[in-house]
Amino acid sequence: MADSSHPPILVVDDNPDNAHIIRDYLEARGYPITVAYNGDDALKAFEEVKPALVLLDVMMPGRDGWQVCREIKQHPTLGRNVRVVMVTALDDWVNKRQALQTGADDFVEKPFELPRLAATVERNVKLVAPNAGTGAPASPATPGTRTR
Amino acid sequence: MDYHQLLRDSLTRLPTVAATIDSIRKAVQDRGEVVILYFNFDRYSKVEEVYGWEKLDSVLETTGEAMREFLSKSPLASSKLMVSFPNDDDFVFFHVPQDDTPAATDAEITEITAGLKEAVSSEIERVHGEDIAALFDIFVGRSLVIYNPKLRLERQIYRGMREAANASKSLEHREQAKKVADLRETLRNRGLYIEYHPIVITDSQKVFGYEALARGNLRSMRSPEVMFEIAAQSDLIWDLSRLCRERAIEGMSKLLKDGELLFMNVDPADFADPSFDVKELNVKDPTRVVIEITERTAIKDYPKFRGRLKEFRDKGFRFAVDDAGSGYAGLGSIANLEPDFIKLDMSLINCIDQNFIKQNLVETMVRFANEHGAMVIAEGVERKEEYEMVKSLGVHLVQGFFVHRPSTSGVSYRPPIHPAPAVSG
Numbered sequence: 001m002a003d004s005s006h007p008p009i010l011v012v013d014d015n016p017d018n019a020h021i022i023r024d025y026l027e028a029r030g031y032p033i034t035v036a037y038n039g040d041d042a043l044k045a046f047e048e049v050k051p052a053l054v055l056l057d058v059m060m061p062g063r064d065g066w067q068v069c070r071e072i073k074q075h076p077t078l079g080r081n082v083r084v085v086m087v088t089a090l091d092d093w094v095n096k097r098q099a100l101q102t103g104a105d106d107f108v109e110k111p112f113e114l115p116r117l118a119a120t121v122e123r124n125v126k127l128v129a130p131n132a133g134t135g136a137p138a139s140p141a142t143p144g145t146r147t148r
Numbered sequence: 149m150d151y152h153q154l155l156r157d158s159l160t161r162l163p164t165v166a167a168t169i170d171s172i173r174k175a176v177q178d179r180g181e182v183v184i185l186y187f188n189f190d191r192y193s194k195v196e197e198v199y200g201w202e203k204l205d206s207v208l209e210t211t212g213e214a215m216r217e218f219l220s221k222s223p224l225a226s227s228k229l230m231v232s233f234p235n236d237d238d239f240v241f242f243h244v245p246q247d248d249t250p251a252a253t254d255a256e257i258t259e260i261t262a263g264l265k266e267a268v269s270s271e272i273e274r275v276h277g278e279d280i281a282a283l284f285d286i287f288v289g290r291s292l293v294i295y296n297p298k299l300r301l302e303r304q305i306y307r308g309m310r311e312a313a314n315a316s317k318s319l320e321h322r323e324q325a326k327k328v329a330d331l332r333e334t335l336r337n338r339g340l341y342i343e344y345h346p347i348v349i350t351d352s353q354k355v356f357g358y359e360a361l362a363r364g365n366l367r368s369m370r371s372p373e374v375m376f377e378i379a380a381q382s383d384l385i386w387d388l389s390r391l392c393r394e395r396a397i398e399g400m401s402k403l404l405k406d407g408e409l410l411f412m413n414v415d416p417a418d419f420a421d422p423s424f425d426v427k428e429l430n431v432k433d434p435t436r437v438v439i440e441i442t443e444r445t446a447i448k449d450y451p452k453f454r455g456r457l458k459e460f461r462d463k464g465f466r467f468a469v470d471d472a473g474s475g476y477a478g479l480g481s482i483a484n485l486e487p488d489f490i491k492l493d494m495s496l497i498n499c500i501d502q503n504f505i506k507q508n509l510v511e512t513m514v515r516f517a518n519e520h521g522a523m524v525i526a527e528g529v530e531r532k533e534e535y536e537m538v539k540s541l542g543v544h545l546v547q548g549f550f551v552h553r554p555s556t557s558g559v560s561y562r563p564p565i566h567p568a569p570a571v572s573g
Contacts, residue, residue, distance in 0.1 A: 074201070076157070076158040076159075077158045080205075090505070093473075093479050093509065093512065096505050096508060096509050097473065097509070099505055100495075100496075100503070100505050100506065100509075103202070104505060105502070105503050105504065105505065106503070106504040106505060107504075107505060120504075123504070124504075127502050
């Protein structure tokens with residue numbers, strides 16, 4: 001059962017070997033993992049599982065990772081409660097700027113080392129809203145609103 | 149997507165037309181008429197353009213909440229059929245009066261609109277700050293649908309919505325013409341003043357300089373965004389820019405203490421103005437003036453532009469690239485301008501404490517600046533967490549409501565709400 005420090009995670013990668021390595025590694029650390037192998041399935045799984053974090057490969061046939069990220073982040077009810085980590089090398093300014101535009105929160109370079117991946121997952125999980133991963137609506141006090 | 153999610157807009161938590169059509173139909177059949185009000189939020193597209201879609205989402209949330217609150221206390225409270233389109237930035241309100249009550253008249257609507265505008269605008273200012281509130285404007289169009297059993301009711305309602313939307317548009321156009329007249333008056337009377345927004349040294353929070361922000365005396369001209377938008381449409385941009393520059397420099401001698409700098413916005417288009425030169429600026433000590441050039445406006449002819457910059461640089465003026473990182477241009481185009489200061493785009497600072505890509509980008513920019521002998525300014529620092537983060541990333545200078553708000557008299561030192569730990573040196 002997911003606790004708040006180990007919320008559900010959706011892993012999206014069209015390469016099953018990669019996806020399973022990530023799944024096994026994170027499952028062993030206590031995270032409930034769902035795997036999707038393409039963009040369309042990822043969106044379906046996203047609505048079903050309501051994960052707090054999505055690890056998203058960029059290069060996929062059909063809907064690529066950027067498109068999936070944008071749709072996840074703009075999802076009318078779940079979009080604001082999820083953090084998206086792109087699994088790709090964002091090597092230059094333009095790439096990273098594009099990643100921001102799609103709504104991505106973080107990235108981990110490919111090929112990744114598993115401990116690094118785990119550290120990336122952890123630093124994002126720490127920032128997840130307490131009710132994320134439950135499908136409950138986001139609190140109205142979203143970050144970015146000024147409190148004075 | 150879940151079908152039911154399409155029936156209610158998640159941001160404003162208002163039902164959509166599809167979800168309410170049945171109750172509207174019933175009410176109209178019973179009463180025989182419905183007044184449709186279309187709320188057109190002028191410049192929400194501008195908010196989205198400048199601050200990004202997440203910000204507008206958040207502004208819409210506030211808007212929906214404030215409208216519901218206001219209308220529930222208004223004479224229209226008996227008919228609460230307000231709807232929205234999923235994730236759109238306009239709203240529709242269906243007013244079916246109660247029995248024996250006449251439908252709201254145009255005059256009443258105008259009165260309600262004025263109150264509503266005030267209420268929503270002050271709530272937006274409270275939550276999102278005055279810069280966003282200054283962009284807020286609302287035009288309400290009205291149409292009346294009389295029930296006619298010969299026509300399909302849904303279609304009558306949709307037509308009514310379009311009619312109300314058109315009415316709101318024509319109001320907007322009329323208002324636009326008024327604003328052009330206001331701008332001409334502003335230029336004639338030199339009717340604008342300057343607010344100076346402090347830029348501080350990140351570690352010590354000591355004032356380093358001030359950015360000059362022009363504000364029109366007329367209420368409609370308060371927002372520089374609005375003034376410049378109207379000026380661009382009516383071909384008055386050089387005149388307005390000239391007046392802004394004059395005013396900013398006039399206040400300089402009174403305001404600046406030893407070593408403090410004046411940051412002044414200049415549009416790349418201003419460099420095409422033949423009267424804009426070092427003489428026109430009439431500054432005693434040009435080394436105290438930093439000319440900010442926005443990255444948002446494309447520079448067409450780089451060699452020519454750099455030639456123009458050189459004239460100013462040779463006299464001692466310094467340069468800042470404003471909104472750096474807003475476009476996709478990357479670092480190359482920034483390097484091209486050889487700036488002394490790099491002012492990061494606000495979207496990179498907003499919630500930087502929670503986004504690791506933003507942190508990475510800002511870190512890259514700081515490294516780039518250090519290599520090129522420039523200083524990085526983080527603009528739009530509003531929260532303690534943002535301040536702490538840019539500080540830890542090595543950003544040299546900071547500007548934003550967290551440290552100071554703009555004021556006409558420069559700075560009356562206002563300690564931050566959560567004072568940062570004292571840093572020596």
